[in-house]
Amino acid sequence: MRRWGFLLLLLTCFGAPAAAQEVKDLGAHRTSSEDFEQVLASKCTICHSRERIDAAMREGRDLDLIEAQMIKRGATLTETDKRVLGTFWGSPLKKNP
Secondary structure (H helix, E strand, O other): OHHHHHHHHHHHHHHHHHHHHHHHHOOOOOOOHHHHHHHHHHHHOOOOOHHHHHHHHHOOOOHHHHHHHHHHOOOOOOHHHHHHHHHHOOHHHOOOO
């Protein structure tokens, strides 16, 4: 019985923090569709209508090219903004089966 208590104590003290640290070190971040909408609202719809953005997604326009053009014209996109846009580009327009 004491062995199990000691093992549980070891796992609690050393196992869980090590596992949590491992996830943190991987830079895990969950991106949501709310993040996507926030980036569109704060970065894209300042200059463009949502209809224009949706049309670009429907047409399958190259996101990297669009981002480069935006930056050339003065937009500020962080790496997080780019990751969020890249994750969801085109997907909000896909119909659910």
